[in-house]
Amino acid sequence: MLSVLSCIAYEHDPFYLSLAVLVLTTGAYFTLRLYARVRRSASSLKLLWLVMAGLIGGGTIWTTHFLSMLAYESDLIQGYSLGLTIVSLIVAIAGVSLGFLVSDITDRPFSTEIGGALVGFSVAAMHYVGLAAVEISGRVIMEPSYVAASVLLGGFFSALVLNRISKQCSRFCGHVAVVLFVLCVTSVHFTSMAGITIIPLGGDAGEAPMFSKGVLGIAVLLVMALLFLSVFMAYMIDAKTEEATDGRIHRIFEHDALTGLLNRPGMNAAVGRVLQRATSSPSAAAVISFSLDRFLDIRDAHGQKATDSMLRHVAKVVSGCLSDSEQLGRVGDCEFLVLASDVYSKREVNALCARIEAVLGTSFKWEGGLLPVRAAFGYAFFPLNAREAVELIDKAEQAMKCANRAGPGTITPYKESLGVTAKERGTLSIDLSHAHERGELELYYQIQNNVATREVTGAEVLLRWKHDTLGMVPPYKFIPIAEETGLINVFGPWILQAACDEAASWKAPIKIAVNVSSVQLAKDGFADIVEDVLRKSGLNPARLELEITESGLLADRNHAMQVIRDLKSLGVGIAMDDFGTGYSSLATLQMFPFDKIKIDREFVKDLGKNKHSAAIIRSTIILAESLDIPVLAEGVETEDQLEFLAAEGCNEAQGYLFGKPVPVAEIRKITNARPMRPPLSLVS
Structure with missing residues (x-):
């Protein structure tokens, strides 16, 4: 030495x-x-x-x-x-x-x-x-x-x-x-x-x-300088190529192919960016939702070509009447959203709705005749009605549905009475805190199938609440309450343990998929809970698949990344749920090592009716194939939808076509049967 x-x-x-x-x-x-x-x-x-x-x-x-x-x-x-x-x-x-x-x-x-x-x-x-x-x-x-x-x-x-x-x-x-x-x-x-x-x-x-x-x-x-220059140029070329590719993919995912407007994922991202800026601004922001009146009747009478032309007309005239601080998007078959990022009062939003109604009133000409273009409007305010993008859009759409019932030209602001009332939420919260000890909570299972062979490949666990007096309470009502009150951290380990115990008893070694809330993911020691559950149940970790939505990853990316690494070290699979509905799904996909992508049912339900949903699903599958990640489509209800998914190379599907969510006794008939191809009597 x-x-x-x-x-x-x-x-x-x-x-x-x-x-x-x-x-x-x-x-x-x-x-x-x-x-x-x-x-x-x-x-x-x-x-x-x-x-x-x-x-x-x-x-x-x-x-x-x-x-x-x-x-x-x-x-x-x-x-x-x-x-x-x-x-x-x-x-x-x-x-x-x-x-x-x-x-x-x-x-x-x-x-x-x-x-x-x-x-x-x-x-x-x-x-x-x-x-x-x-x-x-x-x-x-x-x-x-x-x-x-x-x-x-x-x-x-x-x-x-x-x-x-x-x-x-x-x-x-x-x-x-x-x-x-x-x-x-x-x-x-x-x-x-x-x-x-x-x-x-x-x-x-x-x-x-x-x-x-x-x-x-x-x-x-000189030799080393040339080598360093070579690697620098290689990185520059790679970065430019990747940037151009990402730009094209983002364009596909966030824009409507027919009108060129932002689609639902694009509007989600745009609203999220505006709300982030608005937190430090004295002005508010608003989302306006409107859908075209008698749209389906017009399509039935004049055909798809007429309604496509009408949608392009609406996109053009409405975009022309908006200011620089206002943005238009098409988020459904005939539904549009307007994002106003610099408003101070309801009077301004009402005036904007009236302005849009005025330009829509200039009837649309088609084959020598005039077709009426009317709409009803609903809107919600940030931060008055909601502080998150998805919630703000959802409340604007609730207000729009209420306005539709009143007829075209109606303008309706969001009110708490349109959703679950505060009193109802309080009552449900109290009852939910005792639901587990009363035995009112039950696990249902929905099968997942191979698109090509229709064989059962897995089952997703779904929590159901059978209230003593109210009967079956919809999940959209009690799950948010469980997350807000922290009860999900009580229910979560029980759901996981019960699901793994059940799956370990099946003759068929198929996967069991369990949803993980962002509240659970944020809690320290979640990976330890999963490890303990696997040890007690004896379930092969490769058969457990945890489904995580993008919102569960955004609050603390570093913590979420560490938790996912710990889970994958156990051998557990990680699926990205509701792909395409988050703020920046592509960036999330790049950052986190997912084993599966689940396409949200919102895109699947419009297959055959909306070619833009088909384009989004097709692009998702292409992206997943390039990353070597399997794809599962949710909400499959028809043979036509299944045929489209099979033709595009989708791996798995779940939905009413194969079967509705069933209690444990029914799922055992499927998972303990041979062969694993579901009989026709189970297809609903």
Whole structure:
């Protein structure tokens, strides 16, 4: 150890040594970033990133070696052999590429570490070929123990490098890997050089082509500069390509193909952005919902072509009457939303509704006749009526439905009386707190089927509340109350345990899907609860699938990411529920490692009626296939819907076509039967 330290301190020029460390650290960072891309990429892209990683990694090691040799102070060094210098570069690039390939080509135990060790051995091989390239007026004696130590240290540190990159457990693993890479290269060089003794001899180095010290230094830095420029250009090209692709996908997902307006996911995102800005503004925001009167009658009488033309007409005239702070979107067959981001009173919103009604009143011309275009309007205010985008839109739509009952031209603001009254919520909250101990809560199961074969592949667990006096209480009424009051943290473990116990008793080893609330996900120790449930039930973790909505991930992304990592380490599957209805589903999909995507029933129900829903579903399946993630479509009710999903490559489906949610006694008839293809009597 003292010999190595003495070699560093007294036998190397500080300037060249500092330059070597700078190049090595920078190159290590780029190399490991590229190696991470290798592991995340597929097919031809993987090979391209592997070649780039090998070039940068090998070039970094080679450059560091010769800068260190330039730093090595000895009057006996006369120059550097041209041929062996080039050979040493080839050895470094080939060795690093081979090591990266071995570490990534298989999932066998220790393959990553074996590949890493190969990288370290290639560092040592390049070093000793590089030493042979040095023309010295003397005899070089190498201490075998130092040679062996340098090779072993290189292999050890390099194995740790790829281990930390491939099996990251914290955000610091990448930094640790860079440090280990630096230790790998420096330990090989300095341990080897500490064991070298040069005995001076007379004569010169011969007449073989040689580099002088100055020329070699310039050549080394030029090679590394070109390599760094190459990786920079590669990243720029990749980033631009990814940006363009994301832009096209976002356009498909967030815009209505017929009118060019924002669709429901697009409006959800737009409202979310406006509400975020409005929290620090004195003005309020409002969402107006309106649907076209007698739209279905017009389609039946004049055909799809007429209504499509009418929708484009409405989009054009309404967009033309809006200001810069107002935005129009089409979110349903004949339903539109208007987002007003700078309003102060109901009078302004009423005036905006009247303005829209006025331009709609200019009747639409079709085949020589006039078709009436009328609408009723409902609206809701932020922050008066709601503070979340989805809730604000929902309340505007509730108000619109009330206005529709009153007839075209009606303008209705949202009122609490339109939804569940405060008194009713209070009563339900009190009763819900005792529902579990009274035995009023029950689990229902809805089967999930393979789209191609119709075989049962899983079952989703659904919580039902049979109130003593009210009868069956709809989930949309009591689930939000359970989340707001924290009761979901009481019900959640019971639901999970009961579902896993039940699934473990089935003859058919199908999956069991359990919904996880954002409240549960935010609670510390959720993964421990799941682990305890699996242990008690004896259920294979691979059969448990936890369904999480995007809203459950947004509050604290870092915490959610850690919880999901803990769950996946147990072997549990994670499904993204209600895909396409969140603020930024694509970004969420990129950030979190999902095992399945569930397409929301809102898109499925309009198949055959709305070609835009078909476009959204088709795009979702294409995106999922590119990410190698299976897709399940919810709310499948007709054979036509199933045929469309099968043609597009959707993997699984659930809905009334296969069966309604059933109590435990009924699901046992299905899961304990052979074969697992559901009989016709179970198809509703």
